[in-house]
Amino acid sequence: MGDVTRPGSASARTKALQQNEELGAAPLMWNPLYNQGTCWSVDQRKAKNLEGLVPPVAETLEQAADRVMMQIREEPTGLARYELLNELTAHNVTLFYWVLVHNLVELAPYVYTPVVGEACQKFDQIFRTALGMYLDAFNHKGRIRARAGQLVVAH
Secondary structure (H helix, E strand, C coil): CCCCCCCCCHHHCCHHHHHHHHHCHHHHHHCCCCCCHHHCCHHHHHHCCCCCCCCCCCCCHHHHHHHHHHHHHHCCCHHHHHHHHHHHHHHCHHHHHHHHHHCHHHHHHHHCCCHHHHHHHCHHHHCCCCCCCCCCCCCCCCCHHHHHHHHHHHC
16 A cells, blocks of 8 residues: 555646645645644644644644544544544545545445435535535536636646
8 A cells, every 4th residue: 555644756746736835834734735734743843834833732643543533433423424524635635544544444434325425415514615626517518628727727
């Protein structure tokens, strides 16, 4: 299994993502591919001007994953667990995949069937953060290619 803690080799990253990584604090915290949450080391926090932007405790990825799993297990419903995982994806992709890969059997129902079906049915009630590109074949007909081009240019 590959290393799930890195979003790809530097040569495979886009110029925008490389610039994001070099800029420090805000872009790193707002980009779910680079945000490490409490897993930033003390030295990384100093170097990237992150001090004060994350809780003062520096955790390992394993410790953060254990904390997330504790939170997931405390949720009363499958849909609530789905929402927590969805929110994690929107903020820290590395931690999300670490948690998922190391707890796949337990979490599969919350990232696939049956809970994703329920989430689709109740999407209007649970939407929190955009996690991709949403296309409406009826309302965007004839404009999808143009919109996709704008998104590629913007990043």
